[in-house]
Amino acid sequence: EAGVAQSPRYKIIEKRQSVAFWCNPISGHATLYWYQQILGQGPKLLIQFQNNGVVDDSQLPKDRFSAERLKGVDSTLKIQPAKLEDSAVYLCASSLGVGEQFFGPGTRLTVL
Amino acid sequence: ILNVEQSPQSLHVQEGDSTNFTCSFPSSNFYALHWYRWETAKSPEALFVMTLNGDEKKKGRISATLNTKEGYSYLYIKGSQPEDSATYLCAYRSNNNDMRFGAGTRLTVKP
Numbered sequence: 001e002a003g004v005a006q007s008p009r010y011k012i013i014e015k016r017q018s019v020a021f022w023c024n025p026i027s028g029h030a031t032l033y034w035y036q037q038i039l040g041q042g043p044k045l046l047i048q049f050q051n052n053g054v055v056d057d058s059q060l061p062k063d064r065f066s067a068e069r070l071k072g073v074d075s076t077l078k079i080q081p082a083k084l085e086d087s088a089v090y091l092c093a094s095s096l097g098v099g100e101q102f103f104g105p106g107t108r109l110t111v112l
Numbered sequence: 113i114l115n116v117e118q119s120p121q122s123l124h125v126q127e128g129d130s131t132n133f134t135c136s137f138p139s140s141n142f143y144a145l146h147w148y149r150w151e152t153a154k155s156p157e158a159l160f161v162m163t164l165n166g167d168e169k170k171k172g173r174i175s176a177t178l179n180t181k182e183g184y185s186y187l188y189i190k191g192s193q194p195e196d197s198a199t200y201l202c203a204y205r206s207n208n209n210d211m212r213f214g215a216g217t218r219l220t221v222k223p
Contacts, residue, residue, distance in 0.1 A: 004155065040215060041215050042203075042216060043201070100146075101158075102155075102158070103148075103157075104155055105153065105155045106155070
């Protein structure tokens with residue numbers, strides 16, 4: 001069974017630039033999560049989708065972050081414009097319903 | 113405890129040593145406690161999901177215990193090997209499906 005795929009794996013941008021991350025969940029997993037993991041902290045949930053609907057985006061900084069999952073499969077997370085404090089690992093996870101979450105390898109973002 | 117706390121933050125041991133880490137979590141509204149193993153540049157890998165007070169789980173040299181009444185879980189590694197080097201994350205899931213992660217314990221096993 002293929003795991004959760006993410007790209008790119010690494011990204012370096014300057015502040016005020018835009019960046020987008022892509023996630024392909026495990027086939028058949030209806031629930032998709034984006035987490036932000038800042039160095040020294042645990043992963044923090046940014047947004048949770050159930051199929052193509054948003055279940056929880058309470059911790060998503062909506063002035064600069066956006067995410068979509070148009071066809072209920074792949075998802076993209078965008079930051080526009082990026083700030084220095086957005087430097088982090090962005091993890092995507094998927095699950096069947098609200099069960100065990102399976103994680104992708106993450107995208108490490110560095111904002112200079 | 114409102115947050116999930118893990119200790120120690122980092123740990124350096126010699127190959128063959130046994131070690132253990134602690135995860136503290138809210139004892140109210142408990143649904144499940146998850147342990148993940150996260151190697152650098154790889155995906156976090158699920159180790160255990162524990163739901164019942166007194167649960168003990170084992171996978172090879174790694175085992176975990178759960179105390180939901182006092183809000184803690186221990187992860188034990190017996191006879192550490194260099195390939196055990198990773199960050200070990202725990203995550204508390206509440207009964208309204210809120211999932212909170214600790215900051216992890218970074219283990220380094222020296223040959």
